[in-house]
Amino acid sequence: MVFANPDKEWETYGKTDPYFGVLTEDKFSQKNLTEKNRDDFFRTGRDHCENVIRQIRENIHPAFAPQKILDYGCGVGRLLIPFAKNADSAFGVDISPSMLAETAKNAKSMGLDNIHLHLPADLPSLPSDFDFVHSCIVFQHIPRKKGETLFQLILTRLRPGGIAAIHIPYQTHTRKAKIYFDIMSRIPFAQNLWNLLKKRPWHYPLMQMNNYSPIRLIEIASSLHCPCRHIQIIQPAKTDTHKACFLYFQRIP
Numbered sequence: 198m199v200f201a202n203p204d205k206e207w208e209t210y211g212k213t214d215p216y217f218g219v220l221t222e223d224k225f226s227q228k229n230l231t232e233k234n235r236d237d238f239f240r241t242g243r244d245h246c247e248n249v250i251r252q253i254r255e256n257i258h259p260a261f262a263p264q265k266i267l268d269y270g271c272g273v274g275r276l277l278i279p280f281a282k283n284a285d286s287a288f289g290v291d292i293s294p295s296m297l298a299e300t301a302k303n304a305k306s307m308g309l310d311n312i313h314l315h316l317p318a319d320l321p322s323l324p325s326d327f328d329f330v331h332s333c334i335v336f337q338h339i340p341r342k343k344g345e346t347l348f349q350l351i352l353t354r355l356r357p358g359g360i361a362a363i364h365i366p367y368q369t370h371t372r373k374a375k376i377y378f379d380i381m382s383r384i385p386f387a388q389n390l391w392n393l394l395k396k397r398p399w400h401y402p403l404m405q406m407n408n409y410s411p412i413r414l415i416e417i418a419s420s421l422h423c424p425c426r427h428i429q430i431i432q433p434a435k436t437d438t439h440k441a442c443f444l445y446f447q448r449i450p
């Protein structure tokens with residue numbers, strides 16, 4: 198397999214092209230990151246956060262207004278920052294120190310001082326009384342076995358009555374995408390040649406994608422006293438390679 202060390206590869210993204218690493222659209226690559234494109238980037242985050250809170254209010258808890266929030270795989274703060282704006286404190290966790298540094302810079306420039314940033318190794322020692330635990334477009338990049346372990350760990354950080362919203366890919370969307378990922382992950386140098394074609398550096402990393410079984414995650418969560426309260430199927434955009442859903446859990450009060 199070409200995926201030597203996905204964690205290290207995320208640090209490469211964090212160092213060289215953090216916004217494109219989060220949303221793989223050309224307009225968010227380092228060379229195209231104008232002020233307008235940056236505003237567009239953060240607008241997608243605000244829209245996402247509003248939608249997630251609306252889903253919870255309409256389907257689980259009408260007055261949901263979380264004050265202590267954990268965003269797992271926070272990247273450059275696209276979602277952590279809007280959540281933090283309406284909370285007492287917001288904790289961001291990410292595998293890439295450079296992504297965390299960019300979040301810190303963004304939080305400072307937006308005047309926020311209630312954000313706490315951590316590496317995944319800190320997870321077991323983080324508070325276990327979060328009102329809300331959230332993760333978006335992160336588990337897809339983590340190998341399934343490791344992802345299931347992390348999934349359990351982040352659910353243990355919820356307070357009784359607290360809610361989790363976790364984005365989960367469950368199926369490769371198109372045949373073309375399946376062929377692409379098969380070739381890139383199995384054939385040596387295929388990714389490097391693709392990089393040349395896309396005018397990227399030779400060693401530009403491949404973003405790995407993994408599917409999960411939502412049923413298995415629902416079973417795991419139930420065993421942790423966090424039954425699934427809502428499932429939101431995400432309508433795939435034209436450019437999406439995987440079908441995904443948001444699973445919502447609530448820790449039994």
Ligand SMILES: C[S@@+](CC[C@H](N)C(=O)[O-])C[C@H]1O[C@@H](n2cnc3c(N)ncnc32)[C@H](O)[C@@H]1O
Pocket residue numbers: 204207208218219220269270271272273274275276290291292293296317332333334335338339
């Ligand atoms: C596609 S980005 C999404 C960032 C953010 N959730 C958002 O939607 O704006 C994926 C993020 O997950 C982080 N990540 C990847 N593997 C991780 C792991 N095992 N633990 C924590 N974070 C991880 C990456 O460093 C990257 O910042």
